[in-house]
Amino acid sequence: MSPAPLTAPIARTVNGPDPYVWLEERDNSAVLSHLQAENAYLEVELAQQAELREALFSEIKGRILETDLSLPSPWGPWLYYQRTTAGDEYPRHYRCPRPTDGSLTVDPLQEQLLLDPNALADGGFISLGAFSISPDHRLLAYSLDTQGDEIYQLYVKDLASGAISALPFEDCDGSLTWANDNQTLFFGELDDTHRPHKLYRHSLGSDSAELVFEELDGRFFLHCYRSSSERQLILLLGSKTTSESWVLDADTPLGQFRCMAPREDEHEYDVDHGLLDGEWSWLIRSNQSGINFALYCVKESAASESAPERQHWRELLAHDPQVMLEGLSLNHDAYVLSLRVAGLPIIQVHPHGLPSYRVQLPDAAYSLSVQDTLEFASPVIRLRYEALNRPAQIRQLELANGAQQVLKETPVLGPFDADAYISQRLWATASDGTQVPISLVAKREVLGQPAPLYLYGYGAYGECLDPWFSHARLSLLERGFVFAIAHVRGGGELGEAWYRAGKLEHKHHSFSDFIACAEHLIASGYSTPAQLAISGGSAGGLLIGAVLNQRPELFAAAIAEVPFVDVLNTMQKPDLPLTVTEYDEWGDPTDPQVYARIKAYAPYENVAAQAYPAMLVVAGYNDSRVQYWEAAKWVAKLRATKTDTNLLLLKTDLEAGHGGMSGRYQALKDVALEYSFVLKVLGLQAAQNPNQP
Template identity: 70%
Template sequence: MPLLPPQARRAPGSDPYHWLQQRDSPEVLAYLEAENHYWQTALAGQQALREQLFEEIRSRIQETDLSLPSPWGPWLYYTRTQAGDEYPRHYRCRRPADDSLQTDPDSEQLLLDPNQLAGGGYLALGAFSVSPDQQWLAYSLDRSGEEIYQLFVSNLLDGSLHSLPSEAADGSLVWANDNQTLFYVSLDDCHRPWRLLRHHLPSGHSEVVFEEPDERFFLHCYRSSSERQLILQLASKTCSECWVLPADQPAGTWQCLAARSPEHEYEVDHGWLDGRWQWLIRSNQTGINFALYRAEEHAAQRPDWQLLRAHDPQVMLEGLTLKRDGYLLSLREQGLQVLELCRSGQVPCRLEMPDAVYSLAIYDSLEFDSPYLRLRYESLQCPAQIRQLHLHDTTQQVLKQTVVLGEFSSEEYASQRLWATAHDGQQIPISLVARREVLAGQQPAPLYLYGYGAYGECLDPWFSHARLSLLQRGFIFAIAHVRGGGELGEAWYRAGKLAHKENSFSDFIHCAEQLSASGLTCPAQLVISGGSAGGLLIGTVLNQRPELFAAAIAEVPFVDVLNTMLDPELPLTITEYEEWGNPQEPEVYQRLRNYAPYENVCAQAYPALLVVAGYHDTRVQYWEAAKWVAKLRHCKTDQHLLLLKTDLEAGHGGMSGRYQGLRDTALEYAFILHALNLAPH
């Protein structure tokens, strides 16, 4: 007798599955449990394959490892992972007199063990912040996946532990320079960081110092690079405002550098430039790709800003990192990350990288006075490296490279950058990697295409131990850098949001068509995947062109976009108006209605589909996936697998432990192999 999938009850009205939004109701929980039982039963024959994939992936990872120690004052700080443990332990030891990075077992001190704190359940570590005098450790823990944190302070001298009186904290913790004052942020009823509180350790008293009533704005507090200033940033998706306070005056009055104005985004940092303390400001006041300004420490209002680097319509200024001996600009040009070193009296110098397509970021700025800075570099075929940059002569030294155990050589793989032509002639970049013989074979191969395309986020190429299990089976892995992301600058982002959101979907479809037309793959071998806003992308293209794909994976997918945006009581909805629009406006309503995945499910054949949700997800509620799957079951005309996996103890990021994450990946890969008829029988 064939296995029958669950059939959700259809209620009267325009949204027959609205009842699935009744969190914790017996009927909803019973339905989610039934779906979980269904996927477990449907995939029971893959258990051996899943275990094989899990062991494959695990065998490549150096399970017992030591992170690269970070020097700070008299200490080295580092983490150590042990085989069998889900989380790394945090340590410090005395800094060697020769300034090497050699750890000292005799002085080693265990600072935090998340394995013990987790007790086998969900655990996410938020902040991990040591006080300036290095006698206190402030940290935060999320035990449910809801991204609501408990706050703790540990005395590193006597081991005593204190908890902070916050019921809804976002997890951030910022020290003042008196080593007795902590600033933290609380969430409102819509899960928005909106209130800054100051906590005095000796008295145990907390008080509110700032509130942001505008529901479009998020509040964020951090220390400047110089360690001399505290910075409070209030930001919506199109506007920002910064307030500053000397770090050694925690009870002082915050000062606003530039009052918010429509479409003006800026961020500030504080450092040493030309022999004096100054502010550096990244601002879009003269162009969407941002320019760089400087201002004197005590004269930093907007009229006082002096231009350091002009706006460039071809190059996006993404960020800056300050050191006493210079500063590093993070740029993006033609879709690639570029780092440019700027030092007083010298011509700016761009750093050279070995691969044509790569990911590059500041890994650790180290101490402000240090002449060194650490970079993280990786590519689709090159495991991550931690490189040390010498600011004086720009030389780079590889301090640590991620180990891949077993038979692996990056030379056996090749990465490429291709371009697809969109409906309006725009060229859409595609990054891909495969074994060299697969690309040279000139035969269609199974291909895994990933996409996101929202919020200006960049999908820079990254290495994956797990992905090797697909590549070694002849797969090609590709990333579609569609509009809505930030890979080609701010204009690329704006061309895929609000009234231009359809570009994200059509770009992805053109990428899929290009990959098939070029002979790299074919629809019968093409798998697509995306999560969160990338799940919206997957849901929409499945409605529009299901025949292009053999299978799809949608993780915590934002597929009920219209109903979510119509409900301002849901977490984060109002802040999202600047990304998707406010459907209370008739034109916006129709636009969202035209592409919303849930509303546009229809009677047609769909590819095999695995949908993953987190019951405690506060960003994309579990019911979006559940309602979408229920409607697909009712409407679709094919017999392909449709599976809903709801992690009942997880949130937006899935399960928290590293082995739990590997098992989830093994499950997805086994599903793909089964859907493409590549799984062993």
């Protein structure tokens, strides 16, 4: 039987400059009723896709090895690893004795269950924050968010007895950092705007904690972590444009942190501790000589109370205007640099006493990173590598000679051949002549004729959308889709200058770049406006909202997840989480010029009486980063203003936060919903996976 017809919910308006401001009243029953009505409307409109949604979910799930063992990580006398089991939402955390032969073979008969998030969740939301083993391997410190609001409860578990202690602290950011005495923990506290602003020191067995540091500047977040050498604790204070590091010997946790270099506006730096030329040293990544960062060092013996200043830093690697120094990893035998060259990640290894080299990889476009290792003294490190057509691999790299070994590749069950897909790097020309990279993947036989195309974008905070593999995406590719990523300005794919060219007064470049990518894909015969779906989340949702206002005729469908679309109103509310820290990204609208600039592109403000493509908008009721009402207000204004009859749907996860629902199966159901929406809009809802009988 068909579901009863249901009309789209129409939100009431109020007098004033923001007619839908009442939707910000979280505890108002009318607000909850409106969100529930929107959810019900979505289910009715997509009821005919219920079978397809279930088929997509089963199809995606069928490619994933549900019962699996992660690659064990050796540390001290143990191997640490995770197991996933069919039917469980979360992996369980284990350890077993480390084999004497140096292998990574797990002994199930001797393994010890450390933490089971499935039991802790009990069917509800749960997100694991810290998972930190004490240096002597006796204790586990961990943190849990059970609401999706990214506020954590702290726990310590005795791994011998199984006894668990809940630490009596509130408003915690979820971080937990051990000192080397195995008794002292450092943790962060959130302020009213959800900013980690205080660092506390806690001794086990005590009901109190000592305030170690308080950051009063609302632009700065604090974060405490252990150095690579395990000999130092580092407190990093950072805004979007400025940073400052304080350090403390991990063997003397009751001592005082000391500053490596006092903050100066626009100076960003971070530090790590390890060996250089046989001496314990600090290595510093700093932008003091150029926006793409350079590498410096200072011997530990020189970094005394009287001489940690920047004038004592010795340059190891000079600034290069063509190469971005993104990160640094230290090991007993080498230091390893994460670089970005021509939009691609590069790993450059500097073994002690040997020539440096760059890691060689098989694909033209890919994602690559140094995976954190548990042990400082090791002749090898691990790299994570993947491409649009290649599942994630964990590769072991021998630091001395560059030899690689694939230790584990994420399995894909059922028919799959990476070579059946072709991955490309294209370049679109933006309105100002700038060349904008596009990463693209499709089945080989699809290319050469216009096809349904799913275009994804983000373009903010200097984040890099490096090509990644997706089990779920295969369901689109197998149905003849092309998948593409627009690497627009505002991201970090082409270095710091690329980021700066898409923020503040240059934010409009993000939108024009995305439009240029869409136009290039259409002009080059990859797709047509009637076959083009676009998607983005959070700040990428702002991107989607802006381009829909500017060029709605280019697209057939759009998905905006937890979209930051009410940017002008949000940036005028400094009491909201994260607002003040965002001024360096978007600007402070108390400045009339900034106000006018943001107002000119803010998606909510610029909804117009025009035809829009079909749209699916997703929000999280407990989202502390992008409040649920941004999506709700935007959809309400679109419903009242747009001139078309195309589908407009709002889904609010009433028990979720910024990342959506917490379990792996629920996440797959969310993807199945989005894909079924796209297939419906493009008239492909009856399409079956050719690989299915």
